[in-house]
Amino acid sequence: MLTLTFCSMKKIFLLLPVLALLALATFSCKKIKQLLTFEISHTENFKIPATPLVGGLPVTLNLPVPVTNKASETFSKQGTRADLVKDVTLTKLTLSIIDPTTENFNFLKSIEISIGTDQTDIVPLASLTDVPMGVQTIELQSSGTKLDKYLKAPNYTLYTKATVRQATTKEITVKEEIRFKVTADPL
Incomplete structure (x- = not known):
């Protein structure tokens, strides 16, 4: 034993x-x-033109915003390169009205933002179908699309499709804050 x-x-x-x-x-x-997992943040401003309603019906606006991609600088700081990036997802997309400061998102019915490097590869990025009333900041819901290709590219375009529920008499400046989660291999 x-x-x-x-x-x-x-x-x-x-x-x-x-x-x-x-x-x-x-x-x-x-x-x-x-x-090897880090975040990349990007801020961009875009303008929504004054928009009259046509016959009282909602109007849909298409607003392309070209972006010079500086992600390669962040890749380098994190000890990696674009060709070693293996997973990019959107973690946050927030829109805030910055001018006029008294304006809110009451004019906006829905918003959809897509991303593409050219007209043939546009994919959904984030959207919000029922924009709340009385707020100056909204957070869109991520589409969950894999975004590696777009953050590896030297440039991409954000395509904003907004449906306006009421007329706006002034141009509105919106700040778009985007945060991506990136996973990459080491150098």
Whole structure:
């Protein structure tokens, strides 16, 4: 009986280092992934022109906003390159009225923002179908689209399609704040 116990203990002592190595490897992989996951933020302003309603019906506006992509600078600071980026997703897209400061989003019925590097590869980025009344800031819901291609490109365009529920007499300046989560391989 003592021999079996000694043998069993010997096996346990041999297994402990193996289990410890497995735990360490799992922990290390998670840590490396965390180190190679970072965020890229981008802010852009665009203008919504004064918009009369035609016959009392909602009007849909299409507003392309070209963006010079500076993500490669962030990739470099994070110790990676665009060709090593393997996963990009939108984590936040917020719109805030910055001029006139007294305006709110009451004029807006719905908004949809898409992203593309040219006219043939436009994909949905985020949208909000029922814009709340009386607010100066709204957060759109991400489409969940994989965005690697767009953040690796030197330029992309944000296409804003807005349905206006009431006339606006002044041009409105909106600040668009975007945050992307990026996972990449090390250099």
